[in-house]
Amino acid sequence: MNDLLIKALNRQAVPRTPVWIMRQAGRYLPEYRAVREKASFLEMVYTPELAAEVTVQPVDIIGVDAAIIFSDILVIPHAMGLEMDVFEGQGPVFEKPLRSVEAVEKLPIPQDSKLLQATCDAIRLTRTTLDNRVPVIGFAGAPWTLAAYMLEGRGSKTFQYAKSFLFNEPRAMHQLLDKLTRAVTSFLLQQIEAGASAVQIFDSWGGFLTEEQFRAFSLPYLTKIVDNLKDSGIPLILFARGANHSLQELAATGAHALGIDWQTSLAAVREKLGNQVALQGNLDPAALYAGPEILEVEVQKVINAYGNGHAHVFNLGHGITPQTPVENVKLLVETVRNYSPRFHAADEAILLQNGTPA
Amino acid sequence: MNDLLIKALNRQAVPRTPVWIMRQAGRYLPEYRAVREKASFLEMVYTPELAAEVTVQPVDIIGVDAAIIFSDILVIPHAMGLEMDVFEGQGPVFEKPLRSVEAVEKLPIPQDSKLLQATCDAIRLTRTTLDNRVPVIGFAGAPWTLAAYMLEGRGSKTFQYAKSFLFNEPRAMHQLLDKLTRAVTSFLLQQIEAGASAVQIFDSWGGFLTEEQFRAFSLPYLTKIVDNLKDSGIPLILFARGANHSLQELAATGAHALGIDWQTSLAAVREKLGNQVALQGNLDPAALYAGPEILEVEVQKVINAYGNGHAHVFNLGHGITPQTPVENVKLLVETVRNYSPRFHAADEAILLQNGTPA
Numbered sequence: 258m259n260d261l262l263i264k265a266l267n268r269q270a271v272p273r274t275p276v277w278i279m280r281q282a283g284r285y286l287p288e289y290r291a292v293r294e295k296a297s298f299l300e301m302v303y304t305p306e307l308a309a310e311v312t313v314q315p316v317d318i319i320g321v322d323a324a325i326i327f328s329d330i331l332v333i334p335h336a337m338g339l340e341m342d343v344f345e346g347q348g349p350v351f352e353k354p355l356r357s358v359e360a361v362e363k364l365p366i367p368q369d370s371k372l373l374q375a376t377c378d379a380i381r382l383t384r385t386t387l388d389n390r391v392p393v394i395g396f397a398g399a400p401w402t403l404a405a406y407m408l409e410g411r412g413s414k415t416f417q418y419a420k421s422f423l424f425n426e427p428r429a430m431h432q433l434l435d436k437l438t439r440a441v442t443s444f445l446l447q448q449i450e451a452g453a454s455a456v457q458i459f460d461s462w463g464g465f466l467t468e469e470q471f472r473a474f475s476l477p478y479l480t481k482i483v484d485n486l487k488d489s490g491i492p493l494i495l496f497a498r499g500a501n502h503s504l505q506e507l508a509a510t511g512a513h514a515l516g517i518d519w520q521t522s523l524a525a526v527r528e529k530l531g532n533q534v535a536l537q538g539n540l541d542p543a544a545l546y547a548g549p550e551i552l553e554v555e556v557q558k559v560i561n562a563y564g565n566g567h568a569h570v571f572n573l574g575h576g577i578t579p580q581t582p583v584e585n586v587k588l589l590v591e592t593v594r595n596y597s598p599r600f601h602a603a604d605e606a607i608l609l610q611n612g613t614p615a
Numbered sequence: 616m617n618d619l620l621i622k623a624l625n626r627q628a629v630p631r632t633p634v635w636i637m638r639q640a641g642r643y644l645p646e647y648r649a650v651r652e653k654a655s656f657l658e659m660v661y662t663p664e665l666a667a668e669v670t671v672q673p674v675d676i677i678g679v680d681a682a683i684i685f686s687d688i689l690v691i692p693h694a695m696g697l698e699m700d701v702f703e704g705q706g707p708v709f710e711k712p713l714r715s716v717e718a719v720e721k722l723p724i725p726q727d728s729k730l731l732q733a734t735c736d737a738i739r740l741t742r743t744t745l746d747n748r749v750p751v752i753g754f755a756g757a758p759w760t761l762a763a764y765m766l767e768g769r770g771s772k773t774f775q776y777a778k779s780f781l782f783n784e785p786r787a788m789h790q791l792l793d794k795l796t797r798a799v800t801s802f803l804l805q806q807i808e809a810g811a812s813a814v815q816i817f818d819s820w821g822g823f824l825t826e827e828q829f830r831a832f833s834l835p836y837l838t839k840i841v842d843n844l845k846d847s848g849i850p851l852i853l854f855a856r857g858a859n860h861s862l863q864e865l866a867a868t869g870a871h872a873l874g875i876d877w878q879t880s881l882a883a884v885r886e887k888l889g890n891q892v893a894l895q896g897n898l899d900p901a902a903l904y905a906g907p908e909i910l911e912v913e914v915q916k917v918i919n920a921y922g923n924g925h926a927h928v929f930n931l932g933h934g935i936t937p938q939t940p941v942e943n944v945k946l947l948v949e950t951v952r953n954y955s956p957r958f959h960a961a962d963e964a965i966l967l968q969n970g971t972p973a
Binding site: 415416417420421423424425464466467468469470499501502519520521522525541542543544546547548551552555558578580 | 773774775778779781782783822824825826827828857859860877878879880883899900901902904905906909913916936938
């Protein structure tokens with residue numbers, strides 16, 4: 258198997274930087290759109306054959322070093338009984354958002370949920386199809402991000418309801434976050450059981466908390482999940498978008514890797530964190546709209562910014578957009594393959610083993 | 616005149632922390648909505664009597680320490696010939712966005728524009744109505760933010776067109792930013808001439824640039840504007856949302872104050888910057904949805920986070936939302952008035968004069 262990703266996440270020596278792309282199974286691919294024409298988004302998520310089909314597409318077409326299972330962070334709230342609709346261009350909407358302390362108290366933790374099972378079955382199918390070509394990444398939303406969505410009912414510029422609840426009902430908020438922590442843990446362990454070789458937690462709305470709120474309402478639950486998964490031996494990537502005020506605290510959770518958003522300089526992050534965690538990221542997704550010469554330079558800049566060493570996983574700093582030209586995505590992967598080996602000289606491995614910043 | 620704001624911006628001793636609120640002349644006020652029912656948003660912006668009326672409202676109703684002129688950052692592009700429409704709930708839209716190098720080359724720098732004159736006339740009227748009760752703040756959008764809007768044509772989650780232009784046509788991008796820098800400078804000087812006692816530059820989309828892009832495409836132009844306004848003797852506030860990677864560089868521009876967004880800890884920012892600039896902010900606007908006891912504590916936390924010293928202007932870390940209850944805004948102002956004097960002990964003034972962090 259191509260084990261570049263797993264080795265890099267474990268900070269072991271690799272001959273080049275591995276690369277995958279957030280939302281790589283997505284609308285920018287004509288092959289994805291062809292599947293999507295025949296099925297709704299949720300049908301794709303909940304039909305293991307379809308989910309597995311689009312999961313494998315970017316491995317075949319783009320040549321990425323990992324497949325991330327096609328699913329959605331909101332399958333957990335859905336499995337907890339929140340009815341969900343997906344409207345084109347608007348994203349998922351919960352018809353009846355969680356809006357009371359009583360609703361939080363009554364909320365069940367999903368057990369043997371068929372909805373969650375579908376993602377695990379999709380992982381099994383994907384592994385069979387991939388036949389060990391590349392590892393499969395499982396994922397879940399972070400408790401705060403899921404709670405924000407469940408309280409708000411939809412994506413939002415302000416998360417008015419979620420933030421009001423946090424301010425006015427902190428005890429119930431913690432109860433909700435605790436239930437979600439248990440649900441996320443159990444779902445990730447099921448995905449690992451089904452064959453995920455790495456997992457990522459998306460705290461997509463981490464940036465909707467102040468530094469103080471993040472440390473009270475998100476970080477402790479991320480820490481618990483990392484602890485709960487430690488025994489699995491499976492590397493875990495934490496991606497808390499917009500929470501750059503807490504990178505040191507996120508590294509201290511014991512996660513194997515941190516996802517870094519594109520606004521942040523990877524050089525500055527590495528200077529701050531050294532080699533204590535692997536770093537994943539962080540090309541500006543808009544660079545994929547640039548001409549090929551410019552794109553190549555932008556990809557090289559990210560690799561330069563990380564510098565020498567093995568604990569870098571190349572990715573975007575946010576999900577790929579539907580408008581991205583496929584040929585640019587191929588060029589990105591090719592550039593990482595060709596340009597990164599010079600940063601993986603043999604002696605770097607020794608430096609890294611000794612824990613010295615390379 | 617209540618000169619708390621001007622003194623705090625100039626880092627002079629004040630008996631308490633001054634307070635104003637971004638978008639304080641806005642939809643959360645029934646009195647604003649009453650004016651808005653009779654006129655469109657653009658009619659309000661371009662009718663000095665109406666603009667002055669809503670500008671004064673929060674001084675009378677909420678008791679803030681400054682009036683910020685009711686206008687819009689997009690009056691400059693509008694005055695440069697981009698036709699603008701405002702749709703309810705969507706914000707302004709340019710019918711024909713700037714999409715070519717030729718369009719940038721042809722773009723005129725506004726001279727004697729009636730559109731810009733309206734804001735200056737509104738400042739004159741506001742000063743007359745206020746009769747020196749509180750100072751009037753003028754403002755403009757930052758060159759990058761205006762350019763992003765002009766290229767994109769509307770608000771965006773990705774600023775695809777603006778970012779593509781930045782990558783593919785960097786020379787034309789710099790030409791556009793240079794033109795906007797000249798337009799912003801001239802507009803701010805006109806506002807000062809009309810009676811603005813302080814000015815703020817909003818780089819609202821600063822967070823849509825990477826650290827490297829911000830330093831190449833925004834910071835140099837902010838620096839030029841600060842330089843251009845130095846001789847006016849009028850204090851200038853820079854608010855670059857989401858550009859916390861560059862706070863030290865923003866302070867080094869020579870701006871009198873930096874606006875700080877609500878995600879960031881004011882304590883951490885002050886620790887980093889000391890007393891070299893005044894700091895403005897940074898309550899989470901969502902705290903205004905909280906109950907009164909909780910809101911009071913949240914306001915106090917921001918004042919505590921700044922700590923002892925005179926160079927703090929209390930504000931939100933983002934604009935106030937239309938859903939905010941008016942009584943909470945009054946409570947916010949009252950809390951700043953009552954709680955902040957303890958951080959303004961006489962000896963702090965001496966410390967500050969000597970340049971020692973208080």
